[in-house]
Amino acid sequence: MTVETTELSLPSRIDTVATAAAAVADFVGRSGIGDDAAFGIDMAVREAVTNAVLHGNRQDEDKTVDITLRSSPDAVEISVHDQGEGFNPEAVPDPTAQENILKTSGRGIFFMRSFMDEVDWLIRPGGGTTVRMLKRR
Amino acid sequence: MAELNINERQAGDVTVLDMSGKITIGEGSVALRTAIRRLLEEGKKRILLNLSGVSYIDSSGIGELVSSYTATNNAGGQLKLLNLTQKLQDLLTITKLLTVFDVYDSEAEALNSFK
Numbered sequence: 138m139t140v141e142t143t144e145l146s147l148p149s150r151i152d153t154v155a156t157a158a159a160a161v162a163d164f165v166g167r168s169g170i171g172d173d174a175a176f177g178i179d180m181a182v183r184e185a186v187t188n189a190v191l192h193g194n195r196q197d198e199d200k201t202v203d204i205t206l207r208s209s210p211d212a213v214e215i216s217v218h219d220q221g222e223g224f225n226p227e228a229v230p231d232p233t234a235q236e237n238i239l240k241t242s243g244r245g246i247f248f249m250r251s252f253m254d255e256v257d258w259l260i261r262p263g264g265g266t267t268v269r270m271l272k273r274r
Numbered sequence: 275m276a277e278l279n280i281n282e283r284q285a286g287d288v289t290v291l292d293m294s295g296k297i298t299i300g301e302g303s304v305a306l307r308t309a310i311r312r313l314l315e316e317g318k319k320r321i322l323l324n325l326s327g328v329s330y331i332d333s334s335g336i337g338e339l340v341s342s343y344t345a346t347n348n349a350g351g352q353l354k355l356l357n358l359t360q361k362l363q364d365l366l367t368i369t370k371l372l373t374v375f376d377v378y379d380s381e382a383e384a385l386n387s388f389k
Binding site for chain 1: 298299300332333334336337338340341343344361365368369370371373374
């Protein structure tokens, strides 16, 4: 299997989440990864793009969400880059803690970490945030 | 076609919402929120969400289920869930929300539980 890479640059709108998910589903389908893994990747991508649109770029349509998809014999890797201020992922409260269970938001990063094998953030002050997510085959 | 279709029917004093499609950020979540608010305004406070046709839900949709549950409780009502897909059940398990919601596989049992 060869390495395949695809790049997308999408506007900071809510409907970008569905656009990105469709493109990733197409890419993942070609990569030959299993259905359960594909479901997890879909969940994680939707949450990452939602965060980029809402919290990173704050729906500023002058800013783009840039997505890189990379499929290799070992894994599928997805990076989502926004142009926001950045944040501290370690400071995000645990949504499964008793006091947070009934909160209506705050589960996106939890889902990303639950469904992917690796999730990390590269935050450049003033230069945006990239979340890199990896799913092994 | 709408992202989320919601069909309302009455079973005694319980309002059943048969839902199909996706409860995701944007249209799907808003449709659920609008439906629940309208029912509560109409005084329909015993609500059963039939989720058998919901193929997909994201964290926004999960948040909307929580919001619906809380709003109904705060109005003195009850909101219960029926026919979760395996995927939705898995999501509610890992988020520990399965311990919060009253969940049923049988509509008859669900309706009886409101009595």
